[in-house]
Amino acid sequence: MRAFGTTIFAEMSALAVRTGAVNLGQGFPDTDGPPEMLEAAAEALRTGHNQYPPGPGIPALRAAIAAHQQRFWDLAYDPDGEVIVTAGATEAVAAAILGLCEPGDEVVCFEPYYDSYAASIALAGAVRRPVTLRPSAGGSYAFDPDALRAAFGPRTRLVLLNSPHNPTGKVFTRDELTLIAELCQEHGVYAVTDEVYEHLAFTDAAAPHIPLATLPGMRARTLRISSAGKTFSCTGWKIGWASGPADLVAATLRVKQFLTFVNGAPLQPAVAVALGLPDSYYEGFRASLQERRDQLVAGLTDAGFGVLPSEGTYFVTTDITPLGGTDGMEFCRTLPERCGVVAVPTQVFYDDADAGRTLVRFAFCKREEVIADAVDRLRQS
Ligand code: PMP
Ligand code: GLN
DSSP, X not given: OGGGOSOHHHHHHHHHHHHTXXXXXXXXXXXXXXXXXXXXXXXXXXXXXXXXXXXXXOHHHHHXXXXXXXXXHOOOOOTXXXXXXXXXXXXXXXXXXXXXXXXTOEEEEEESOOHHHHHHHHHTTOEEXXXXXXXXXXXXXXXXXXXXXXXXXXXXXXEEEEXXXXXXXXXXXXXXHHHHHHHXXXXXXXXXXXXXXXXXXXXXXXXXXXXXXXXXTXXXXXXXXXXHHHHTTOTTTOOEEEESOHHHHHHHHHHHHHHTSSOOTTHHHHHHHHHXXXXXXXXXXXXXXXXXXXXXXXXXXXXXXXXXXXXXXXXXXXXXXXXXXOOHHHHHHHHHHHHSEEOEEGGGGOSSGGGGTTEEEEEOOSXXXXXXXXXXXXXXX
């Protein structure tokens, strides 16, 4: 694992602390999640929910996860056998890859990819086959369908898909998902979907968020992963989950039991409460993030960045070329000293670093005044 070094999030957050810069690097909110959820966690701590919970997760949370997927995506999962609780989406992704791949198997993924994917694929002794997302002529990120077709071969075991997508903010369209689904079925491949931003596809995106599992033939071969961290602004809780056909879920649980065994006893009932919040909570959450995206996009545009469209997630990517920048890594390492703001270079999420050389990601999951302060600093630099 030596090649993996220190994650860019740890490096950039440490830089923010050291320099006192405004941290628009690592994606974590600076306000707390719904009060009902926080109160339920406090209550659980006080009332004896402090020992190992059941391996697959407490029944109330598994039932809430299943009900939430039925409510929003019309997907039916049996809470007993088709749903498990994990230590964040990160553990679910790792356990799924370790449980489903033999050494030498290939995993098709889209680059730039979330950094834990490459590490989890390496832990399994599997091989990643990245397909590159590039800004298209119209601005939004797209992939070459022939490159995707070419990535599939006799050793392909699974496709790892993240939509809405970190770091690009892309929401995959129905046409794109249809091609992915067709290739999975043609090659007998599983899909593992990372949908941690499922409630953050903005209303002006080219498409709403569509879970791959809802496409014809895909429920039977898809493991859907999500997490409470983003939707309920509690990224430090690390309560995630995986849902899918019983055999895929069992393979994931088999690994999970030896990674963490169980996790988050007093937080599990609280997340069950949060998942049951009315639709108005989810709508308000999305509207609030969309407003802050608009605020940051306007500020970055004003400061001279080439701003790429963000259709979802916590993030917007920018091209630093108009500012005379040629390398995002160097730009981000010196940005705190130049103007007191931290961002993340997107090139670290590509195998083909040149494809993301001049791209830099900013997070907008921050209070309005914090974004305003960051924008002022960037404008003056
Ligand atoms: N996948 C993606 C795409 C992410 O952006 C993140 C960061 N939150 C994760 C997974 C990790 O989620 P968790 O904190 O629930 O492990
Ligand atoms: N998902 C968050 C991001 O992309 C943070 C994850 C992390 O720090 N590992 O910024």
